[in-house]
Amino acid sequence: MDETLNNNIEENSQERTDLAEFSEKVSQIKREISRVVVGQHEAIDLLLTAILADGHVLIEGVPGVAKTLLARLMSRLIDARFSRIQFTPDLMPSDVLGTTVFNMKSSEFEFHKGPVFSDLVLVDEINRSPAKTQAALFEVMEERQVTIDGSTHRMGSIYTIIATQNPVEQEGTYRLPEAQLDRFLFKIRMGYPSVDEEVDILKRHQDNVKLTKLEEIKPVLSIDELLKMREKLQSVYVEESLLRYIATIIQQTRTSKAVYLGASPRAAVAMLNASKASALLNGRDFVTPEDIKFVTPSILQHRxxxxxxAEMEGYTALKVAQKLIDKVEVPK
Structure with a gap:
């Protein structure tokens, strides 16, 4: 009996130690980000949550609020392969996925990989390309693989797409279809900085010494460390009442008179995984209602x-999502 008790104590101690090391890594990442990006704390927390939860991210914001900078910075902090794709109206699927070329020397066809073959892929202005090119990402986002000429090419274990788009200028853009939006774990909105934050930005530019360049940022996480962090998600405890809380919120989106198309079961699974990741980022091995409340608006607003x-009355998907969340009673 004493031996069993000692083993449990040792296991709990080990888990707490792991969480302490985990929290230190997260704090280190946030410190490095703050050297380059001023403010945007919620967007940073959500992006970290998404990467830990193994999900793709769509970042939306007007030009100049550091969408691309944040995505590139995150790629610097993780010691992994990175590629950037600038979506334009003339971009073809082969420009993204790659193409098969005939090799005259070997008399065989060879597949030349496109920029989508990486670990972290930044897709800048994803809504600038037509549906045919957007659809090239369907398979790779959901199944982490690309099928070309009958051959399937698998992606790496931490494969993540971070896409950006401008919500204001719609001329020359192509709206993302619902099926593709549903493949993004989060839609993160990046707004303008506060007055104090903008003053801080101006001070950094006034004194060039304080400006930190991306090239100066060193990796904080290796691929193996990130995979070990993701493994911890399985051990995060979620009470059954919280599972019902998630399911009830999802059900509200399907019965609300303001919503024409509600959230799918994929959204419910996303809420579960993201809330677990949020708990870990906050140094806990159990989920609270606050974790679910934090991640849910960014999960629902694009779905x-x-x-x-509802649109004529001035409602947005984000406002409706927040109202539906507030409508559901929080478990005690």
Whole structure:
């Protein structure tokens, strides 16, 4: 009996030690980000949550709020392969996925990989390309593989797409279809900085010594360390009442009069995994209602299609999602 008790104590002690090391890594990442990006704390937390939860991210914001900078910075902090794809109206699927070329020397066809073959892929202005090129990402986002000419090419174990788009200028853009939006774990909105944050930005530019360049940022996480962090998600405890809380919120999106198309079961699974990741980022091995409340708006806002009446009344998907969350009673 004493031996069993000692083993449990040792296991709990080990888990706490692992969480302490985990929290130190997270703090280190945030410190490095703050050297380059001023403010945007919620967007940074959500991006870290998504990477830990093994999900793709869509970042939306007006030009100049550091969307691309944040994505590139995250790629510097993780010691992994990185590629950037600038989506334009004339971009073809082969420009993204790659193409098969005939080798005259060997008299065989060879596949030349496109920029989508990496660990972290930044897709800048994803809505600038037509549907045919956007659809090239469907398979790789969901199944982490690409099938070309009958051959399947698998992606790496931490494969993540971080896409950006501008919500204001719609001329020359192509709206992402619902099926593709549903493949993004989060839609993160990056807004303008506060007055104090903008003053801080100006001070850094006034004194060039304080400006930190991306090239100066050293990796904090290796691929193996990130995979070990993701493994910890399985041990995060979630009470059954919280599972019902998630399911009830999802059900509200399907019965609300303001919503034409509600969230799918994929959204419910996303809420579960993201809330676990949020708990770990906060140094806990159990999920609380606050974790679910934090991640849910960013999970729902790009998955809900509002009715014409709701849009005419000035509602946005984010506002409706927040109202539906507040409507559900929080488990005690």
């Amino acid at each position: 809900l299609i509002l009715t014409a009446e």
